[in-house]
Amino acid sequence: MDEQRGRGGGPPRWWGRRDGADGSGTDRGVGRWPWRSTVLVTAFVLAGSRFAAGQQADDRAHLDLFARLLLVVGSGLLLWRQRHPVLVVFGTATAAMVYLGAGYPYGPVFLTVALGCFSAVVAGHRKTAWTAVGMLWAGHVLIAHWLYQWLPPSGDEAASWGQEAVVAAWVVAIVAVAELVRVRREQWDRERAERARAARRRADEERLRIARELHDVLAHSISVINVQAGVGLALLDSDPEQARTALTTIKDASKEALGEVHQVLDTLRTPGDAPRAPAPGLDRLPELVEQAAGAGLTVEVRGTVPKLPPGADLAAFRIVQEALTNVVRHSGSRHARVRVDVDEADGALRLRVDDDGPATGADAGGSGNGLAGMRERAAALGGTIEAGPREDGGFRVLAVLPLRVKEDR
The missing domain is CATH 3.30.565.10 (Histidine kinase-like ATPase, C-terminal domain)
Structure with a gap:
């Protein structure tokens, strides 16, 4: 499937959104914004691009305000990577393409695209991520081998195909790592779902066992009580002694039934504890x-x-x-x-x-x-x-x- 859908045919599941333990489909992690990581990435991209500009001052365009704005926008989009990974992967790829098309120096601008692609793939938007990264690579080939003549910086030459091979390898590595993480995460989801099903199955079996125990105890005891009550009522006037015997039987049967019911219910109050009385046998x-x-x-x-x-x-x-x-x-x-x-x-x-x-x-x-x-x-x-x-x-x-x-x- 192009987009991984939630359980029960629901909407696509964004990266970071997981089904809650209560089955509501919500996840407390999505409500938190990744401020710290986004700020750190933005600072690293700005500092790294400034360093790269110093190294490539003679070959690439000067790092001006527009370049810094593109870097901040590309990095700032990562703040939404858990909520809207499709928007983020296309946004970071577009910002990087405009940055390169303007002739600005190479540097950690690709890091934002890598993180956006990683987020989209892990969230299940595989083809979307591949399309965005492929679009960036195709745009880079177009700029580096044809449009460079009309784009800054002036006097730029066509890039070597060896450089394109490096970029392609970088793209493949990002997608491969993201796919590995996605597969592992799906395995974790399946294992967690299986554990939840096993727990529900054990709970259902325990409820059925308790229901059987209560039915057997109560059905037997109440049947005895019902018969003896009928005998007692029939003989109350004509044979008081026999009626007394019937009432004694009712008392004993009800006492035994209460004891067994308490034993069964104790397993609900203290699960895992040893029973206070041995289970009945032949x-x-x-x-x-x-x-x-x-x-x-x-x-x-x-x-x-x-x-x-x-x-x-x-x-x-x-x-x-x-x-x-x-x-x-x-x-x-x-x-x-x-x-x-x-x-x-x-x-x-x-x-x-x-x-x-x-x-x-x-x-x-x-x-x-x-x-x-x-x-x-x-x-x-x-x-x-x-x-x-x-x-x-x-x-x-x-x-x-x-x-x-x-x-x-």
């Missing part, structure tokens, strides 16, 4: 069985709970918890079976949760975020979830979680 299956019993669901657990990595242990616990919650909420069955197996050949954990149905109102597995959360947990570990009705009218959730991380992952 060793807490007896607690799930007890909570399900409080909601009127009898759970039969088969198999031996193995020692699992922390990530797989938490995912397995949440999958079983969500599956039992769905049985309580969506199934008419009051009996569920949990099967835990380890496939040594495949290095995988198999979890199977069955109920006898029938579904009540909705599918026994639920249709909200529960199944989606289970699938996300399994997929994060490279595992799978299969959930659906059985032929005999019940519902089955089958989870396969790898116990070892593959080398290519």
